[in-house]
Amino acid sequence: xxxxxxxxxxxxxxxxxxxxxxxxxxxxxxxxxxxxxxxxxxxxxxxxxxxxxxxxxxxxxxxxxxxxxxxxxxxxxxxxxxxxxxxxxxxxxxxxxxxxxxxxxxxxxxxxxxxxxxxxxxxxxxxxxxxxxxxxxxxxxxxxxxxxxxxxxxxxxxxxx
Amino acid sequence: xxxxxxxxxxxxxxxxxxxxxxxxxxxxxxxxxxxxxxxxxxxxxxxxxxxxxxxxxxxxxxxxxxxxxxxxxxxxxxxxxxxxxxxxxxxxxxxxxxxxxxxxxxxxxxxxxxxxxxxxxxxxxxxxxxxxxxxxxxxxxxxxxxxxxxxxxxxxxxxxxxxxxxxxxxxxxxxxxxxxxxxxxxxxxxxxxxxxxxxxxxxxxxxxxxxxxxxxxxxxxxxxxxxxxxxxxxxxxxxxxxxxxxxxxxxxxxxxxxxxxxxxxxxxxxxxxxxxxxxxxxxxxxxxxxxxxxxxxxxxxxxxxxxxxxxxxxxxxxxxxxxxxxxxxxxxxxxxxxxxxxxxxxxxxxxxxxxxxxxxxxxxxxxxxxxxxxxxxxxxxxxxxxxxxxxxxxxxxxxxxxxxxxxxxxxxxxxxxxxxxxxxxxxxxxxxxxxxxxxxxxxxxxxxxxxxxxxxxxxxxxxxxxxxxxxxxxxxxxxxxxxxxxxxxxxxxxxxxxxxxxxxxxxxxxxxxxxxxxxxxxxxxxxxxxxxxxxxxxxxxxxxxxxxxxxxxxxxxxxxxxxxxxxxxxxxxxxxxxxxxxxxxxxxxxxxxxxxxxxxxxxxxxxxxxxxxxxxxxxxxxxxxxxxxxxxxxxxxxxxxxxxxxxxxxxxxxxxxxxxxxxxxxxxxxxxxxxxxxxxxxxxxxxxxxxxxxxxxxxxxxxxxxxxxxxxxxxxxxxxxxxxxxxxxxxxxxxxxxxxxxxxxxxxxxxxxxxxxxxxxxxxxxxxxxxxxxxxxxxxxxxxxxxxxxxxxxxxxxxxxxxxxxxxxxxxxxxxxxxxxxxxxxxxxxxxxxx
Numbered sequence: 001x002x003x004x005x006x007x008x009x010x011x012x013x014x015x016x017x018x019x020x021x022x023x024x025x026x027x028x029x030x031x032x033x034x035x036x037x038x039x040x041x042x043x044x045x046x047x048x049x050x051x052x053x054x055x056x057x058x059x060x061x062x063x064x065x066x067x068x069x070x071x072x073x074x075x076x077x078x079x080x081x082x083x084x085x086x087x088x089x090x091x092x093x094x095x096x097x098x099x100x101x102x103x104x105x106x107x108x109x110x111x112x113x114x115x116x117x118x119x120x121x122x123x124x125x126x127x128x129x130x131x132x133x134x135x136x137x138x139x140x141x142x143x144x145x146x147x148x149x150x151x152x153x154x155x156x157x158x159x160x161x
Numbered sequence: 162x163x164x165x166x167x168x169x170x171x172x173x174x175x176x177x178x179x180x181x182x183x184x185x186x187x188x189x190x191x192x193x194x195x196x197x198x199x200x201x202x203x204x205x206x207x208x209x210x211x212x213x214x215x216x217x218x219x220x221x222x223x224x225x226x227x228x229x230x231x232x233x234x235x236x237x238x239x240x241x242x243x244x245x246x247x248x249x250x251x252x253x254x255x256x257x258x259x260x261x262x263x264x265x266x267x268x269x270x271x272x273x274x275x276x277x278x279x280x281x282x283x284x285x286x287x288x289x290x291x292x293x294x295x296x297x298x299x300x301x302x303x304x305x306x307x308x309x310x311x312x313x314x315x316x317x318x319x320x321x322x323x324x325x326x327x328x329x330x331x332x333x334x335x336x337x338x339x340x341x342x343x344x345x346x347x348x349x350x351x352x353x354x355x356x357x358x359x360x361x362x363x364x365x366x367x368x369x370x371x372x373x374x375x376x377x378x379x380x381x382x383x384x385x386x387x388x389x390x391x392x393x394x395x396x397x398x399x400x401x402x403x404x405x406x407x408x409x410x411x412x413x414x415x416x417x418x419x420x421x422x423x424x425x426x427x428x429x430x431x432x433x434x435x436x437x438x439x440x441x442x443x444x445x446x447x448x449x450x451x452x453x454x455x456x457x458x459x460x461x462x463x464x465x466x467x468x469x470x471x472x473x474x475x476x477x478x479x480x481x482x483x484x485x486x487x488x489x490x491x492x493x494x495x496x497x498x499x500x501x502x503x504x505x506x507x508x509x510x511x512x513x514x515x516x517x518x519x520x521x522x523x524x525x526x527x528x529x530x531x532x533x534x535x536x537x538x539x540x541x542x543x544x545x546x547x548x549x550x551x552x553x554x555x556x557x558x559x560x561x562x563x564x565x566x567x568x569x570x571x572x573x574x575x576x577x578x579x580x581x582x583x584x585x586x587x588x589x590x591x592x593x594x595x596x597x598x599x600x601x602x603x604x605x606x607x608x609x610x611x612x613x614x615x616x617x618x619x620x621x622x623x624x625x626x627x628x629x630x631x632x633x634x635x636x637x638x639x640x641x642x643x644x645x646x647x648x649x650x651x652x653x654x655x656x657x658x659x660x661x662x663x664x665x666x667x668x669x670x671x672x673x674x675x676x677x678x679x680x681x682x683x684x685x686x687x688x689x690x691x692x693x694x695x696x697x698x699x700x701x702x703x704x705x706x707x708x709x710x711x712x713x714x715x716x717x718x719x720x721x722x723x724x725x726x727x728x729x730x731x732x733x734x735x736x737x738x739x740x741x742x743x744x745x746x747x748x749x750x751x752x753x754x755x756x757x758x759x760x761x762x763x764x765x766x767x768x769x770x771x772x773x774x775x776x777x778x779x780x781x782x783x784x785x786x787x788x789x790x791x792x793x794x795x796x797x798x799x800x801x802x803x804x805x806x807x808x809x810x811x812x813x814x815x816x817x818x819x820x821x822x823x824x825x826x827x828x829x830x831x832x833x834x835x836x837x838x839x840x841x842x843x844x845x846x847x848x849x850x851x852x853x854x855x856x857x858x859x860x861x862x863x864x865x866x867x868x869x870x871x872x873x874x875x876x877x878x879x880x881x882x883x884x885x886x887x888x889x890x891x892x893x894x895x896x897x898x899x900x901x902x903x904x905x906x907x908x909x910x911x912x913x914x915x916x917x918x919x920x921x922x923x924x925x926x927x928x929x930x931x932x933x934x935x936x937x938x939x940x941x942x943x944x945x946x947x948x949x950x951x952x953x954x955x956x957x958x959x960x961x962x963x964x965x966x967x968x969x970x971x972x973x974x975x976x977x978x979x980x981x982x983x984x985x986x987x988x989x990x991x992x993x994x995x996x
Binding site: 001014015016017019020022025029045046047048049050074076077078079081082083086104105107108111112115119120121122123124125126127128129130134137138141142145 | 179182186222225226229230231233249250251254255258261262286288291294295298299300301302323326327330331333334337359360363364367408409411416417418419421425457458460461464465496497498499500501531532533534535
């Protein structure tokens, strides 16, 4: 089971964090800081895995973003690389050649995508098509919901109930 | 326009998320950023207080961004609850996202969450159900598990695959959190593996794996009742045999995620079950040979296959296949795959030693890998593969590795090389050469134990002493800044210096070296600022030893030593003064004192003892008492008894309740012996490093003459008692008052009146706690027959309370091949000794 996934930039700025195990905010911050430093400190010719406490950390860099997952000792590191890659592919399909800025400005969408792909630290859907279908359907649901409000908003009105 | 202004002054529209992100990103400094965030947080709080429903969603979204930057956002927790309760999908979506990010199972609001989840789990819109399931999968506290397990169990039976797969993973999380809840989910897993949907299949395998891990009974149940193994084999077969399916294909491999999960469950099922293992043999072989390995994903499957083959009771042929797969991994261009291979080989090397051994050359090649983590694994694996047959070749590679490897590996690598060398060395010379190379290459990275180990090894190897001394000299003259190497070299030169000039070892070029050169090198080490104190102490003692080994350089040596009489290092100063005395007043004793060290004994606890050896040697060689007391001049150089003494001390240090059976057996008896005398004995021994050197120094200056004459001429307070006489062994004691108050010196003399000699004679004594005793080294361990010789030993007793002395004795010796132990007690010490 994946324990957590972190996305951060080459400058060490956190872009996404998904925790499947309970930690306090303080511990989460500490772990994040520690791993960001560790991963950014690794040279490009080094392999994508490191042993960290009793977990295995698998990371991969896509353009300016690092995707970093902590998995349990029994888990398959090479397959985790595939999971990361699948997530990147999903984002890419959704945003259309995704870049760091897409994820910064639409971070909630990136979370929604992850929640359709993984659940509770395990893959829930191995078909790309199904994930994208579910996201598209939900986006549609959201638009239907929001339509009347956004017109008012553009006119500068606030609606009070 | 006007209307809008009025509206805004009453309730300004909150900033849009996009604008906030932009503003934060344009902040130049951290302080700027903080002020933007603080301002926005204040606005958000304000808006929350006003119970503004329209913009709550937007505000929470902004707060989530702020939270990711590391700012506190706990005040949004309740707002998330409100969003979840809203009927709008957008609100719920952000609300649940906020819950997952801002809450964890420790928050007290989670009763509220549980209620919302319960409502939404039965919502008619599947995407709202999905949001609730996803949140449960993340937060999932124990109470929540108990409260919602029933709902989840019903949802697993749903006909909707989208809901089904998510509920199955929730059940998986629930079981992980509260294993007691497992029972209720077992029936519903039955039909899951017949599903066609991969999402459902995948999650079902997850759930079943977790159940099997958690409970052996369930594992057994699944194996027998559900015929799980044939089912899984069938699914796996369908996966690899079925034609191309674009939906689940990853670079030509059909649903690798599912394949890997199934393989992992098979591993669990076949682990302790031969029948199950046999059922899966074929499919494992099939997957192993048919998987396309042009991409990472194929390797992921092969890696899992290897783990499964190694984890179950598989056929020998299959295991070889598995190790060979790893062998091929080692040749892969992808560093990740090489790392995995080494890591896995390291796990299986013990079980499949020969199969792994076949890939030795490839493994050794990985020592040169550009990736540091791969080099580290390769090093560990290489050491695991060394045996008597390949030790020469492997060592060559590893020594080469040691020379070029990263600093952080050096210490480990050295210790491992030294250990392997002593385990598998084909001969002494090779062994010593190897360790010597380690010393030269790794320099100051060598750990202390290596130094003492090598000295031990060298002293055992009589035939090579000259060769070693010469090699050491060469190494030392090249580089004397590496302390461990310098110490060994200096010690060898001191011990075996005279052999250096007479040595002719074939295949070694003769070296042109004179006594003068040698002394110069040692002097360099002694005077060099980079040499540490221990090395300098080794060096000064070596010079002293050389004074009896060399002929032409003695005056020069004396000169060098004298200089250190004013050294600021107390230890060096003391040695210098003692040695200078040895040149002048006691010159006739010098050769005898500086005899070769006898063979060092290997201790059962060799490691711990040897770490202290440097210090111990100093004491043995340089004992200042030698100049005080004629009786133990010879004995000072004789180590067996002193070491015995220190093990008694260790024992007492451990406390009498826990006798350490690994140290000298005699000492344990001695302790029993003391039981009668009451309290814990304190035994001081002159070889213990605890004795303050300051006292010794004074002794050396102030009292050599008096104590000397004391013993030569006898004294009025001298009296003689028979301490022990049985079976032809006679132990006599000459007691006399020392010049210091309360101190009594007892000269013990043992003789043997029988017709056969006694060997390995050891004399031990114990006194009550109120006394302090120093047992000095004996003059020897052999008692020739018919009183032809004797063993003498000096005991110093400090009787501060001036009470009657009682002493228990223990003597062991070997006669006619039998080991004899004698016990005795002495109560007849004359009173006047204490008054």
